[in-house]
Amino acid sequence: xxxxxxxxxxxxxxxxxxxxxxxxxxxxxxxxxxxxxxxxxxxxxxxxxxxxxxxxxxxxxxxxxxxxxxxxxxxxxxxxxxxxxxxxxxxxxxxxxxxxxxxxxxxxxxxxxxxxxxxxxxxxxxxxxxxxxxxxxxxxxxxxxxxxxxxxxxxxxxxxxxxxxxxxxxxxxxxxxxxxxxxxxxxxxxxxxxxxxxxxxxxxxxxxxxxxxxxxxxxxxxxxxx
Numbered sequence: 001x002x003x004x005x006x007x008x009x010x011x012x013x014x015x016x017x018x019x020x021x022x023x024x025x026x027x028x029x030x031x032x033x034x035x036x037x038x039x040x041x042x043x044x045x046x047x048x049x050x051x052x053x054x055x056x057x058x059x060x061x062x063x064x065x066x067x068x069x070x071x072x073x074x075x076x077x078x079x080x081x082x083x084x085x086x087x088x089x090x091x092x093x094x095x096x097x098x099x100x101x102x103x104x105x106x107x108x109x110x111x112x113x114x115x116x117x118x119x120x121x122x123x124x125x126x127x128x129x130x131x132x133x134x135x136x137x138x139x140x141x142x143x144x145x146x147x148x149x150x151x152x153x154x155x156x157x158x159x160x161x162x163x164x165x166x167x168x169x170x171x172x173x174x175x176x177x178x179x180x181x182x183x184x185x186x187x188x189x190x191x192x193x194x195x196x197x198x199x200x201x202x203x204x205x206x207x208x209x210x211x212x213x214x215x216x217x218x219x220x221x222x223x224x225x226x
Contacts, residue, residue: 009183023095028107029106036106066169088169090176101165102158105155
């Protein structure tokens with residue numbers, strides 16, 4: 001059998017990381033699309049506050065966000081106070097924290113893409129009696145495909161590289177909440193630099209080729225629209 005040099009525990013961490021990134025990206029696209037559409041079209045004080053909250057993870061230390069999410073999801077948090085389950089140190093908790101932490105990396109590209117759609121196109125579609133949903137599906141979505149590609153790529157890649165938030169919320173439980181970034185930290189702590197190099201190289205390669213593909217596809221879109 002081919003030996004990859006990766007231990008079974010590290011393989012579990014890698015699988016958990018990719019699974020977390022995939023689930024988080026899907027959730028972010030579902031929730032972030034209507035939010036980004038509203039932010040792109042709203043001009044109210046409320047939208048300014050919401051836009052600021054969405055952007056907070058860009059400047060907020062991950063441990064700060066992770067701490068407050070842990071308080072919310074933990075045994076003494078408001079969710080369990082009303083009879084709900086405790087999501088701390090679970091995969092579901094990791095997803096919730098990852099969604100909050102990667103939110104701006106999905107919402108902002110979508111918001112910029114939606115803002116770039118010409119209002120005259122939507123007005124023309126409205127004169128043809130297209131409903132709001134038809135306008136969004138037939139006009140906005142095709143013109144925003146680069147925004148969706150960018151949002152999905154950045155959301156996935158950013159979640160793969162998370163450390164502080166997932167450590168605060170999920171701890172370090174092998175096979176359950178231990179992601180690759182935490183496994184790398186463990187190897188460095190144990191002075192196992194060979195394993196740390198291997199996992200770090202994997203994350204570096206994943207991030208590089210995802211961004212390379214994104215820039216290549218977006219560059220093709222720019223060339224074909226000139």
